[in-house]
Amino acid sequence: MIKQEPNKTIIEKIIFLFNKKKFIEALALSDKIILEYPNSILVTNILGVIHTELKNYTLAKKLFTKVINLNPKYNDGFYNLANIYNKLGEEDNAIRNYEKVIDLDKSYYKAYNNLGNIFKKRNLNKKALEYYILTLTINPNYIRGFYNLAGVLQHFILDEKNKYINKFYLYLLEKKIIVRPNAIAINVINGLLLNTNLKDNFSLIENNNFPKNLNKIIELINKNKLLLQFMKVCPIPNYHFEKSFIKIRCEILNQIYNLNFKKIYFKFLIALSAQCFLNEYIYSETDEEIFKVNKINERIKNNINNNEINDLEILILSCYSPLFRYDWSGKIIPSSKLKETFILQYRNLIEEKKYIKKIKSISNIKDDVSIKVKNQYEENPYPRWTNLGLSIKPRPIKEVIENINLDIDLTKIKFSKKAEILIAGCGTGQHAITTASKYKNAEILALDLSFNSLAYAKRKADELNCRNINFIQGDLLDLKKMNKKFDIVESVGVLHHMNDPLIGWKTLTSCLKKDALMLIGLYSEKARANIINIRQTINDLKIETTKKNIINFRKDILIKDNKKWHNIKDSPDFYSTSGVRDLLFHVKEHRFTIKKIRSHMNKLGLVFLGFDDSYVLERFKKEYKQPEDLYNLNKWEDFENANQRIFSGMYQFWCQKK
Numbered sequence: 001m002i003k004q005e006p007n008k009t010i011i012e013k014i015i016f017l018f019n020k021k022k023f024i025e026a027l028a029l030s031d032k033i034i035l036e037y038p039n040s041i042l043v044t045n046i047l048g049v050i051h052t053e054l055k056n057y058t059l060a061k062k063l064f065t066k067v068i069n070l071n072p073k074y075n076d077g078f079y080n081l082a083n084i085y086n087k088l089g090e091e092d093n094a095i096r097n098y099e100k101v102i103d104l105d106k107s108y109y110k111a112y113n114n115l116g117n118i119f120k121k122r123n124l125n126k127k128a129l130e131y132y133i134l135t136l137t138i139n140p141n142y143i144r145g146f147y148n149l150a151g152v153l154q155h156f157i158l159d160e161k162n163k164y165i166n167k168f169y170l171y172l173l174e175k176k177i178i179v180r181p182n183a184i185a186i187n188v189i190n191g192l193l194l195n196t197n198l199k200d201n202f203s204l205i206e207n208n209n210f211p212k213n214l215n216k217i218i219e220l221i222n223k224n225k226l227l228l229q230f231m232k233v234c235p236i237p238n239y240h241f242e243k244s245f246i247k248i249r250c251e252i253l254n255q256i257y258n259l260n261f262k263k264i265y266f267k268f269l270i271a272l273s274a275q276c277f278l279n280e281y282i283y284s285e286t287d288e289e290i291f292k293v294n295k296i297n298e299r300i301k302n303n304i305n306n307n308e309i310n311d312l313e314i315l316i317l318s319c320y321s322p323l324f325r326y327d328w329s330g331k332i333i334p335s336s337k338l339k340e341t342f343i344l345q346y347r348n349l350i351e352e353k354k355y356i357k358k359i360k361s362i363s364n365i366k367d368d369v370s371i372k373v374k375n376q377y378e379e380n381p382y383p384r385w386t387n388l389g390l391s392i393k394p395r396p397i398k399e400v401i402e403n404i405n406l407d408i409d410l411t412k413i414k415f416s417k418k419a420e421i422l423i424a425g426c427g428t429g430q431h432a433i434t435t436a437s438k439y440k441n442a443e444i445l446a447l448d449l450s451f452n453s454l455a456y457a458k459r460k461a462d463e464l465n466c467r468n469i470n471f472i473q474g475d476l477l478d479l480k481k482m483n484k485k486f487d488i489v490e491s492v493g494v495l496h497h498m499n500d501p502l503i504g505w506k507t508l509t510s511c512l513k514k515d516a517l518m519l520i521g522l523y524s525e526k527a528r529a530n531i532i533n534i535r536q537t538i539n540d541l542k543i544e545t546t547k548k549n550i551i552n553f554r555k556d557i558l559i560k561d562n563k564k565w566h567n568i569k570d571s572p573d574f575y576s577t578s579g580v581r582d583l584l585f586h587v588k589e590h591r592f593t594i595k596k597i598r599s600h601m602n603k604l605g606l607v608f609l610g611f612d613d614s615y616v617l618e619r620f621k622k623e624y625k626q627p628e629d630l631y632n633l634n635k636w637e638d639f640e641n642a643n644q645r646i647f648s649g650m651y652q653f654w655c656q657k658k
């Protein structure tokens, strides 16, 4: 009888060639072997995989169909077939085959993951989320699953109990490069309030028994790993948390020399001090607190040389002001308990000062508005971030652009092998580092007015081992001095802070190579209607931009609970000092409409290629079904008129020279 399968060494040889990406040789060998073993499941399956790589999807589909006919229990065959259906856009067939895989093997996590992807594509976010949770429950080490989970969580609020979710949130917040903590903050807050007894803790704080029960509360919070981690990665955008933390901070300060069970306070204070540092000490404080803090500060100053300082004193002070602000901080040799706080609030800032000396400038800033804007961001670099969402792997420029689905004929564009990219107004680096992670062989020039922002950016880029960004200081109006052109120019949240955005935009346009692409982010007049109203009040009341005034004005908004201003509390920026300054107290702010953008693009000889924000695009596509609608600004105008806050994350769009 003829054997059905060839011997193991032959199969291994084909797999070896395949893994070395020698697809043609692998194909030649497989084609030869299949003649001898026409019913080999393994070789037919490998042939299908090779043809998938070679993008011969129809042939691959035939081969995988043969595989499952030869062995209707072969789950890899069903899985490969499902993937092919998916690639061919036959999603219903893909779903059926993934389900078959799961019937055969309940632990086939990639099938759950891919089902999640299909449901996400269909905008069935809740269902997608369920499948990603299943994927990660089976394989908690599947990084791609976490990226997918994070992708859904950014646009979908899970407001029901789920017994696994907090564990996954914790994982996402612990990793430096999967997701911006801000982007999933509302979900994390829901997870904390629904899945833990945190609400009870808050009521413990608000009831008459507080502060007698302080130890108990701290112990309860200490058990909540997710909350402690959350406090260390972003300002928590929720007033209940803020109120409770303000009360606890004040109470610990009151009892700092009389605390029982001192040990339990370290863990909590390290997290609280990180939270206060990240929100740039936006919590309001009473005169009594200020008095007590000053007293401790004096005591430490006087005892710095005789070792009579305790770590709790230092930690509580670090909840009121960053350690580098205290003139004694350089003299302290931090104990192991203080190390984390010292790195965050002292060492990082010393490092940034060193970076500043190395950053080159292209010009002296002369424009009046640019000088004011520079000063603002020197005082308050924005945003101060910890973790961010990077691409899993960098790809060639053409592939990245292909994925954005722009209104261009990619076959007519000759992209450079080494993409030269300009990030104009890179701020604290989030944008530049994210872009750097997307493109293979990219060389990035990141420009900003503010040395302090650039130093923050450079420190974070080094921390993440991101070596292909050159950070430079200067006004984008002076870019011509560099005499350099780029394949891609990105400027998000920048032009609207210039004296004349059109002149800034024109300068950026002059930096484009032939066929180069440009990504622009601009404030929308409609989406910022409530902010305009608040800014007007600030102007009318002639409130000067000082930290104290920012904190007091914000406190007023929170306490008075003015309905008209209600949705300002939904903005993550409302929960940090530089955020509120950027949001409400900016020295210069222009806003745009789609009409105005179109008119500017006409003046600059630019054409619109499409919007960039996936959430906005998904919403638009639900109502405007024709593919060409995506590039029709009239339709986008109608869409914005019907959804006034849709561009609250700015208009972010691509364009190109005509």
Ligand SMILES: C[S@@+](CC[C@H](N)C(=O)[O-])C[C@H]1O[C@@H](n2cnc3c(N)ncnc32)[C@H](O)[C@@H]1O
Residues within 6 Å of the ligand: 370, 373, 374, 377, 382, 383, 424, 425, 426, 427, 428, 429, 430, 431, 447, 448, 449, 450, 453, 474, 475, 476, 477, 491, 492, 493, 494, 497, 498, 582
């Ligand atoms: C709101 S931040 C946005 C930062 C970054 N694009 C992001 O998305 O995270 C605006 C940044 O633009 C910079 N900026 C404003 N006007 C500029 C100019 N004329 N030249 C260079 N940078 C400028 C500011 O210094 C600030 O860091």
